[in-house]
Amino acid sequence: MSKSSASASGHALWSKMPKANTELFALTYGSLVTELIRDYDNADEVNSQLDRIGHSIGVRCVDEFLSKAEVGGINIPPCQTMKDTADVVARIGFRMFLGVSAEVANHAPDGSAFSLFLYDNPLSIFVELPTAEEAAVISGGRGGCDLSKIKYSNIYCGVIRGALEQVNLKVDCRFVRDV
Amino acid sequence: MAPLHLFIVNKSGGLIHHRSLGPKAPKIGTNDWLRIGSTFHSLHAIAAEAGPVRLPGNKNPYGADDGIEFIEAGGIVLSCLQTRTGVKFVITADVDTPDLDPLLREIYVLYSDCALKDPFYELEMPIRTDLFTSAVDALLERFESRSTKSSADRPIVRF
Numbered sequence: 001m002s003k004s005s006a007s008a009s010g011h012a013l014w015s016k017m018p019k020a021n022t023e024l025f026a027l028t029y030g031s032l033v034t035e036l037i038r039d040y041d042n043a044d045e046v047n048s049q050l051d052r053i054g055h056s057i058g059v060r061c062v063d064e065f066l067s068k069a070e071v072g073g074i075n076i077p078p079c080q081t082m083k084d085t086a087d088v089v090a091r092i093g094f095r096m097f098l099g100v101s102a103e104v105a106n107h108a109p110d111g112s113a114f115s116l117f118l119y120d121n122p123l124s125i126f127v128e129l130p131t132a133e134e135a136a137v138i139s140g141g142r143g144g145c146d147l148s149k150i151k152y153s154n155i156y157c158g159v160i161r162g163a164l165e166q167v168n169l170k171v172d173c174r175f176v177r178d179v
Numbered sequence: 180m181a182p183l184h185l186f187i188v189n190k191s192g193g194l195i196h197h198r199s200l201g202p203k204a205p206k207i208g209t210n211d212w213l214r215i216g217s218t219f220h221s222l223h224a225i226a227a228e229a230g231p232v233r234l235p236g237n238k239n240p241y242g243a244d245d246g247i248e249f250i251e252a253g254g255i256v257l258s259c260l261q262t263r264t265g266v267k268f269v270i271t272a273d274v275d276t277p278d279l280d281p282l283l284r285e286i287y288v289l290y291s292d293c294a295l296k297d298p299f300y301e302l303e304m305p306i307r308t309d310l311f312t313s314a315v316d317a318l319l320e321r322f323e324s325r326s327t328k329s330s331a332d333r334p335i336v337r338f
Contacts, residue, residue, distance in 0.1 A: 059302060060291070060295040060296065060302075062264060063262065063266070063290065063291040064291035064295065066262060066263055066264070066287075066291075067262070067288040067290070067291045068288060071285065078238050166264040166265075
């Protein structure tokens with residue numbers, strides 16, 4: 001699919017979706033993460049829980065994505081290469097559900113990996129994670145949760161992993177860098 | 180001119196939903212339904228392999244696996260929509276019922292909106308969501324009214 005037609009499809013699908021208030025969405029997610037931090041004292045555990053939650057969401061998102069695209073008359077041709085998959089996920093998928101487009105770059109030479117750049121993350125509009133030194137101060141040396149190691153938007157990794165799993169593509173999705 | 184039955188098969192071949200869509204639909208027991216579901220799943224898979232014309236990658240233009248799309252028999256037609264995630268939506272209807280394909284696509288949308296978003300619904304398990312059942316009812320009513328309206332517009336020639 002050409003880039004502009006993919007973006008146009010994404011925009012068309014986004015306009016048909018019921019909308020929610022961005023702030024409500026971001027704050028609800030924030031309270032979810034806060035509860036997880038209170039429940040699990042370990043940053044890795046919180047990250048894996050977010051990934052698991054994202055996985056459950058992703059397996060359901062993909063059917064919604066495919067069904068609404070078919071009914072909306074938008075034909076998403078079967079992806080022949082990983083590059084096509086990347087484009088569909090970034091330009092149409094992210095656009096449809098979040099209203100923001102992701103950029104795709106850094107394709108691995110054998111076509112087995114790619115990077116997604118999300119410039120506008122609606123989940124983290126109110127969030128600032130402490131640096132490692134500040135996090136040590138906050139946990140007060142108790143050996144509690146290291147807040148600087150939390151991958152706040154790790155839910156996206158789970159969503160992508162779950163969604164692609166339903167179409168028989170086993171992927172591993174990780175945050176490489178978060179602002 | 181009416182749809183008769185709807186059944187939904189998950190990607191492992193188990194039946195997750197079945198219902199009759201009209202008063203003319205014959206009554207089928209639950210065990211028979213389960214058998215029908217898994218038999219159809221196997222036939223679909225065999226048809227994909229046995230088809231003389233093979234599409235590239237064994238996939239049809241929508242990306243779902245090649246397989247049974249439409250069966251036309253003496254007194255019944257059967258239409259199947261297979262999604263890229265492996266779920267099959269199958270409708271049987273009277274011969275000459277129009278628009279089964281859009282109906283199936285709408286049911287797919289209802290599945291993703293009502294059944295999947297139900298927090299108590301587990302994937303691949305039988306659908307027991309009231310919202311889904313009532314949404315399918317509403318969809319069928321709209322389908323019936325649309326088809327009766329269009330048949331009323333057609334001139335009827337009598338000899």
